[in-house]
Amino acid sequence: MKHTLKSMLLIVAITTLTLGCGGKKVKYDAKDNTIAKDNVASLTIISLKDKGKKADIWITVSNLSDQFEEIPWSDFVCKRNGISGTSKVLNSGMGFDFNQVKNQLGNTFGNNFKLSPKEIRKVGFQCVFDNDDKGQFEFMIRTVYQNKNKDGDGNDLVKVADTMNWKNTVTE
Numbered sequence: 001m002k003h004t005l006k007s008m009l010l011i012v013a014i015t016t017l018t019l020g021c022g023g024k025k026v027k028y029d030a031k032d033n034t035i036a037k038d039n040v041a042s043l044t045i046i047s048l049k050d051k052g053k054k055a056d057i058w059i060t061v062s063n064l065s066d067q068f069e070e071i072p073w074s075d076f077v078c079k080r081n082g083i084s085g086t087s088k089v090l091n092s093g094m095g096f097d098f099n100q101v102k103n104q105l106g107n108t109f110g111n112n113f114k115l116s117p118k119e120i121r122k123v124g125f126q127c128v129f130d131n132d133d134k135g136q137f138e139f140m141i142r143t144v145y146q147n148k149n150k151d152g153d154g155n156d157l158v159k160v161a162d163t164m165n166w167k168n169t170v171t172e
Helices: 002-019 098-105
Strands: 034-037 041-051 054-063 068-072 076-080 086-091 112-115 120-128 137-147 157-167
Touching (some): 034 157, 041 157, 054 076, 054 112, 054 137, 076 086
Antiparallel strands (some): 034 041, 041 054, 054 120, 068 137, 086 120
């Protein structure tokens, strides 16, 4: 319980700092900010900031199962007006800049975002678009895999979910 409260306070503090830095906060319906696949995973939008040709989005991904789960980093997709942008990891939820470490050390941490059974992790992405058009934002997880060996090594992955897609339903 103590650890959970500490984690929640940390998430609130980081989110508050993130929201205070440049860009325009995008409005969205708080009761429509979670997409879930039963007994597999859920995606919750924490904050979304439009910065013209870029947008910063912070999410939590929850493993709802008793299995180890993995999501390829390339399967986190952001869109505006139905057109995909390029997703760059702002923070992997591991306490370091994933892109910087990956560039310096090679692919040490693998190509997948990994979750232990029942784990919840926060991660931020910067979405880069070809233009600064206004419009509807979307964020998608294309595929979720589970490790059926229950050992977390990623050698026996089975696809368990497709397309968890969140769309902003609020227009300004």
